[in-house]
Amino acid sequence: MATTMTLVAYEHQTLRLGDTPGLREAHLTALLALQERHAARWFMPLRQGIKLTSYVGVMQVPGLTLEILPKLDDPHRARTGDAEAAHWQHVLLRLLKATHQLPVTVPSAAALAQARHSMLDVFIAAFLTQVETLLRQGLKKQYRPVEGNQRVLRGRLLFAQQLRHNLVHAEQFYTRAHTYDATHPLHALLRQALHVASAVATSEQLATRARSMLGQWPEMPPVAVPTELPVLTHATARYRPALELALLLLQRHSPAPQAGRTTAVALLFDMNRLFESYVAQQVRRAAPALHCRVAAQASQYLWHDVAVRPDIVVTLPGGATVVLDTKWKVPTSQRPSAADLQQLLAYCHLWGAAHGLLVYPTNPSPHPSRSTQQPYAPGRLAIAVQGHVLFADILLPDGRLNLDFGRQLLSYLMTLPQ
Template structure:
């Protein structure tokens, strides 16, 4: 059973570092460093960490990497000190639960399975948790019965059914008159949803040494129909369509996509006995804020992430540069508000490059209100200001561009006497957006429904 070490994003793990006591004692040894070094040299690892002298410095990706008999969990923390070793008294359990909640509310973890993950998180690593959730969803599908579909089939049959293809029939069955070459429909379990899930089931035992998970995967494979393999691609998953009967497949296929595509998050299994499952914390933060603001915003405000748009191209039109803000709120009477989410701890109130990016967004989208959203690790307070150059609108003159810098707190605030990160009424993470959003919107807009409280 791999031993588990937990570190924070942007921290450094050095050969010889240890965690735990007794049977749970884990040590980062030379062999683990060499495995991570090989993974870094092959390419994918460069996104997730840098290699130092006998040490690994993790970046803004969170998740888990399993190197031989050691599992390293990289957890988020907005106030983590860069290039520092992780403190031994760090509250890892809290940051682990917070990561699971963020993944669920960002749509990267099936919400219905979140309580199962929180109840059974202690014995497993984060990777094992994801695999366990996948198996739970697959077992649920097996219990309710797998869905059959009609599919077109062309070939030899011993009883005439469907359309007889005379040309192929005469050329193939001149001797075998008991056969018919036909094109007909078959009603069975052989369709794309089942093929993808079977491939993920077959991959699972190679990703974990946990005997319980491997046993569950073996039993599920025995119960699953034998199906031909298919090459999984992002385009293939994008083609999937669900109806009333197959809606229950969505959570399992969401995790299967993570396991099979090896993209975002990235999953790698190779000869160096290393498996990695990482999430870009900037993407999690952006998706969490988008879904939370969409839930809290008044009904007359449209909240979304606009498509990429061209803001520069060369004279020949062959090279273009595009931009895409994280969140845009639009109102027919009050215009639009552009929000840019940044998961980082800026030096001072803001980062200069972030302000320049907001200035470009304001002029590109005609917005007179823009705002930066940083996580709030401490007691930082927001800042309001104006850009020196206004927005010129044809026929309407110049309009000042209001630029705000806000710090969004996720989880409990000890100073307020709140003991838990989750609101007991909504069963969602506590978030300062509940109070802040109404102050950002022009026209005195209030929050929607029950969230206004």
């Protein structure tokens, strides 16, 4: 296996040649080519470098594995040491597992600090475990029609094809028969993902596991990779965990022409969307017990055919509506920006809400989530609107996700005057 350097960076960080140890021009060229092939905006090109954006996860190109981790503090603060990287890697994997419902076993932050794991390898290991489970249970088989020459007459003889192919080969029979085997489109997808896993795994042990499973997997031609999980039946429902991880690998990888058979992969996630999904999930989970209703991603027209949508709309037990907008950033001096406040005010007017809440993340502390509230300046056409800012502890002091966050947020909303 070719030597691959692992580089750990944080969102919004700038990586430049000469300033970033181990980063070479060939790495930058491959990263830029990978982004262009996916028509993505994972980072901004700079002169002899790139500036990362809000995307986190892992990218791998020939010779380089780039891990991009989230942060909750000053973007200019220097970060060093495996312990801090392991902490944020653990947090990111926990968020991905919670929001994407992926069957990923997340090592503890202490275990990650003691033995560095590539995040890519964490996903590959989870995928291989699911594939091993399917092999152990036995792959689904089905009947399928097969046409071709046979030495023995079995099935239906196709006379036109027999005359075309076997006019001078009377010992062969061109037939159509049904065979019972494991050839199935789902198995083709999993086989393609096994090929990717064997090529991009940074661990030789994982690559060997993937190659071993390929040897046990039925041969079949590749199929088009779908954009969404295929519809599963009762008989194929057990394939869901393996297919979810397979699509994660297949949809975000591409060949690297300059490296022959080597492949490149980018398992990246927008932290803004990830934070929004986590808040919505926690609030939705806590809502029934508190007799609240939650709507996520509901949109309304702001002007003509221009639609806007807040992240979350909560209806309290008394019928009052509160609009929530999540922001994955640490605002300067703990004050919301004018743009954030203007956006929230527009949402409140469109949804007829007297209260709007901006939800920012904060570093975990032994203290409860902090909040402030101020009324918007009155306008001639405006209803009275209170703007609230909540700095939410989505993490506990020990680094675990705060699974009581949804109840805490809704409990705060229920104290608001209606």
